[in-house]
Amino acid sequence: MSEKILIIGSTGSVGFEVATKLLHLKLPIKIAVRNPERAKTINLIDAEFVYFEYNKPETFKSAFEDVTKLLVVSPPSYIGIQDNVVNVINSAIENGVKLIVNVSAISAESELDKPIKKIEDHIINSGVDYVILRPNCYMQNFKDLFRDFISQENIITVPANDAKTSFVDIRDVADVSVKALTNDSLKNKVYKLTGKQLLNMHVVAHMFSEGLNREINYQNISKEQFEKTLKSAGWPLSTITGTVQLCSHVKSGGTAVVSNDVENILGREPIKFEQFIRDYAEIWS
Numbered sequence: 131m132s133e134k135i136l137i138i139g140s141t142g143s144v145g146f147e148v149a150t151k152l153l154h155l156k157l158p159i160k161i162a163v164r165n166p167e168r169a170k171t172i173n174l175i176d177a178e179f180v181y182f183e184y185n186k187p188e189t190f191k192s193a194f195e196d197v198t199k200l201l202v203v204s205p206p207s208y209i210g211i212q213d214n215v216v217n218v219i220n221s222a223i224e225n226g227v228k229l230i231v232n233v234s235a236i237s238a239e240s241e242l243d244k245p246i247k248k249i250e251d252h253i254i255n256s257g258v259d260y261v262i263l264r265p266n267c268y269m270q271n272f273k274d275l276f277r278d279f280i281s282q283e284n285i286i287t288v289p290a291n292d293a294k295t296s297f298v299d300i301r302d303v304a305d306v307s308v309k310a311l312t313n314d315s316l317k318n319k320v321y322k323l324t325g326k327q328l329l330n331m332h333v334v335a336h337m338f339s340e341g342l343n344r345e346i347n348y349q350n351i352s353k354e355q356f357e358k359t360l361k362s363a364g365w366p367l368s369t370i371t372g373t374v375q376l377c378s379h380v381k382s383g384g385t386a387v388v389s390n391d392v393e394n395i396l397g398r399e400p401i402k403f404e405q406f407i408r409d410y411a412e413i414w415s
């Protein structure tokens with residue numbers, strides 16, 4: 131029997147990076163996708179694709195065929211399918227999966243994110259080998275979510291007051307995920323994935339100004355104004371809900387923690403915010 135790694139969430143930001151890295155390492159992977167059209171647009175041509183949806187148990191068995199390791203990126207709490215994810219975990223174990231790596235979120239530590247914690251707890255209590263990864267806010271939010279505000283209006287506008295966050299680069303989260311899938315020493319523990327720099331939004335805006343050679347300002351706004359701004363910018367409701375939830379967590383101080391886990395696992399410092407801006411600078415030009 132071949133021993134493949136199944137990636138659930140591979141059209142998403144973290145899952146895609148992990149799948150790409152595993153393909154480079156020539157490891158046998160299967161990519162679970164619910165939308166074959168969307169799958170065609172992602173650049174993972176050497177991978178084996180399998181149709182999968184959390185809410186369609188009939189898709190589970192073929193997804194787990196020949197699979198012994200699973201990477202599951204927890205879906206955001208607001209989409210309300212955590213019970214389905216629990217069923218997916220049960221099915222994975224029934225079908226022979228021996229290790230589950232769960233990309234969760236640092237918010238699992240707070241009351242705000244009980245659904246994500248429920249997935250973690252279910253995996254831990256199931257008896258399967260696991261690695262739980264709790265990343266802090268992604269640096270890539272500034273590239274994927276806030277790109278237009280920065281590139282068109284030179285502004286970062288979020289309801290975060292002066293709260294600090296140790297942003298983590300998704301590329302580091304992916305490197306840690308690959309290690310978790312391929313190295314037994316990480317097994318059966320929970321890790322916090324953060325950067326080393328505790329930054330508030332004034333400092334972030336200053337770093338963007340330096341990195342892009344033009345002035346980028348931070349505008350602290352109310353949650354209500356923020357929702358209105360995102361609506362008029364045409365964001366989908368689900369993205370607005372998730373982003374507002376994330377900002378509430380930042381504002382409450384829940385993201386102001388620094389962990390050494392990335393450095394300890396990778397044997398190098400986490401990517402710095404200045405480096406992230408340099409690497410993607412043309413996106414905001």
Ligand SMILES: NC(=O)c1ccc[n+]([C@@H]2O[C@H](COP(=O)([O-])OP(=O)(O)OC[C@H]3O[C@@H](n4cnc5c(N)ncnc54)[C@H](OP(=O)(O)O)[C@@H]3O)[C@@H](O)[C@H]2O)c1
Pocket residue numbers: 138139140141142143144145163164165168182183184185203204205206207211234235236246265266267268271376
């Ligand atoms: N943004 C942050 O700063 C941050 C930081 C830490 C943790 N997180 C956590 O990261 C998670 C989101 O990760 P991400 O940014 O990689 O997500 P993402 O880019 O939104 O991707 C979500 C993935 O899940 C798939 N998916 C959604 N519903 C599905 C369903 N019913 N059946 C099968 N697949 C489904 C999507 O497939 P489609 O392509 O078909 O939609 C996509 O591949 C959340 O749990 C969030 O709490 C976020």
